[in-house]
Amino acid sequence: MQAVDYIVVGQGLAGSAVAVQLLQRKKRIVVIDQPTGNSSSRIAAGLFNPITGKKMTKTWLADTLFPYLHEFYRAVEVRTARRFFFPMPLYRPFLSIEEQNDWMARSAEPGYAPYIDTVHRRPAIPGIHDPWGGLLLRQCGYLDTTGYIEAVRGWITEEGTLLQTSFDPAGLHMTPHGVQYGTYTAAQIIFCQGVAPAKGFEWLPVKPLKGETIRIKTDFQHNAIINRGVYLVPGVGPGERRVGATYEFHDSTPTITQAAKETLDQKLKELVDFPYEITGQEWGFRPTVPDRRPLVGVHPEHPSVAVFTGLGTKGVSLSPYFSEVLIRRLENQVPLNKEIDIERYKSLY
Numbered sequence: 001m002q003a004v005d006y007i008v009v010g011q012g013l014a015g016s017a018v019a020v021q022l023l024q025r026k027k028r029i030v031v032i033d034q035p036t037g038n039s040s041s042r043i044a045a046g047l048f049n050p051i052t053g054k055k056m057t058k059t060w061l062a063d064t065l066f067p068y069l070h071e072f073y074r075a076v077e078v079r080t081a082r083r084f085f086f087p088m089p090l091y092r093p094f095l096s097i098e099e100q101n102d103w104m105a106r107s108a109e110p111g112y113a114p115y116i117d118t119v120h121r122r123p124a125i126p127g128i129h130d131p132w133g134g135l136l137l138r139q140c141g142y143l144d145t146t147g148y149i150e151a152v153r154g155w156i157t158e159e160g161t162l163l164q165t166s167f168d169p170a171g172l173h174m175t176p177h178g179v180q181y182g183t184y185t186a187a188q189i190i191f192c193q194g195v196a197p198a199k200g201f202e203w204l205p206v207k208p209l210k211g212e213t214i215r216i217k218t219d220f221q222h223n224a225i226i227n228r229g230v231y232l233v234p235g236v237g238p239g240e241r242r243v244g245a246t247y248e249f250h251d252s253t254p255t256i257t258q259a260a261k262e263t264l265d266q267k268l269k270e271l272v273d274f275p276y277e278i279t280g281q282e283w284g285f286r287p288t289v290p291d292r293r294p295l296v297g298v299h300p301e302h303p304s305v306a307v308f309t310g311l312g313t314k315g316v317s318l319s320p321y322f323s324e325v326l327i328r329r330l331e332n333q334v335p336l337n338k339e340i341d342i343e344r345y346k347s348l349y
């Protein structure tokens with residue numbers, strides 16, 4: 001038997017952030033992950049943006065989450081000597097003159113000022129449909145999610161143990177001091193399996209929400225993410241951009257669809273007037289929760305068993321901060337905020 005401090009199951013954005021928190025605290029860890037190629041984390045465009053939605057409002061806890069995520073990803077880049085975190089401005093064209101006026105007023109409000117670079121009152125970016133100008137935002141950017149996950153994988157391999165295999169729930173046993181899995185004993189196990197039901201947490205209301213993105217090739221060059229209806233985020237190759245994403249509430253087929261490609265193509269044509277060629281398409285399932293808050297916490301009967309999922313559409317911005325919140329709960333008994341604690345769904349248990 002080999003004794004470790006933690007077993008982490010799943011290494012998407014949730015499991016990677018948890019592993020980072022634990023490695024930074026010099027914990028002994030085993031991470032079990034079987035990549036599927038279509039995990040939400042690997043296909044995500046990686047966008048982070050504090051002002052979201054049709055009505056362009058500040059996202060939940062932005063003032064806490066955004067400063068934190070910058071520090072977090074930068075620290076992982078430094079530790080792993082890899083580049084995957086790309087802060088850059090984000091441009092949101094206005095849909096009407098009223099919206100422009102509204103933002104002229106709102107940009108002075110202390111709650112919004114830190115996120116606003118410029119309120120453009122005239123067309124600002126050639127190739128983009130922005131007759132009423134648009135809002136150039138700060139503290140945005142994108143994460144090359146696959147690059148990040150691979151970098152963390154390398155770190156885990158160096159300082160911990162990575163088992164690239166499927167976790168078998170039948171192999172998990174409770175012990176007086178924690179858990180046993182195969183030849184490992186641990187004080188704690190943390191399930192970070194995205195939409196896959198975690199052992200002991202099948203009662204949590206995680207709803208898979210399918211999304212698709214396309215890849216395009218274009219000569220359009222501008223050092224900003226463009227986002228209205230769809231987003232346009234730099235891809236990995238020269239001239240490549242990712243365009244997304246769809247929200248397919250009634251489709252659970254594990255495949256790309258022509259309908260999603262047409263929807264994204266149509267929305268992109270409404271946003272831009274430069275030529276492009278569609279070169280690829282991806283799909284995945286987001287782990288969403290009815291109240292749109294992460295699911296963080298400890299099993300009602302087994303304190304050695306914890307869960308971290310429900311990152312929905314915002315895994316890049318939520319996982320850094322809430323992985324720390326979870327580890328502070330497990331290591332230092334810091335109580336969880338009720339909004340994210342799985343305790344709120346205990347009636348389903």
Ligand SMILES: Cc1cc2nc3c(=O)[nH]c(=O)nc-3n(C[C@H](O)[C@H](O)[C@H](O)COP(=O)(O)OP(=O)(O)OC[C@H]3O[C@@H](n4cnc5c(N)ncnc54)[C@H](O)[C@@H]3O)c2cc1C
Pocket residue numbers: 009010011012013014015032033034035036039040041042043044045046047048165166167168192193194195196209210211212213244245246282283284285286287308309310311312313314315316317
């Ligand atoms: C099309 C699309 C675009 C998106 N774009 C963005 C974006 O721009 N910005 C953003 O912030 N978010 C985006 N998201 C959402 C984001 O991808 C999710 O919030 C996040 O990836 C969820 O991470 P996770 O680690 O909880 O789950 P997952 O990514 O599903 O990771 C779970 C991991 O656990 C592994 N696993 C599961 N079961 C087992 C088992 N039994 N044994 C071993 N391993 C197991 C899986 O293989 C996987 O590696 C997007 C999602 C989609 C679908």
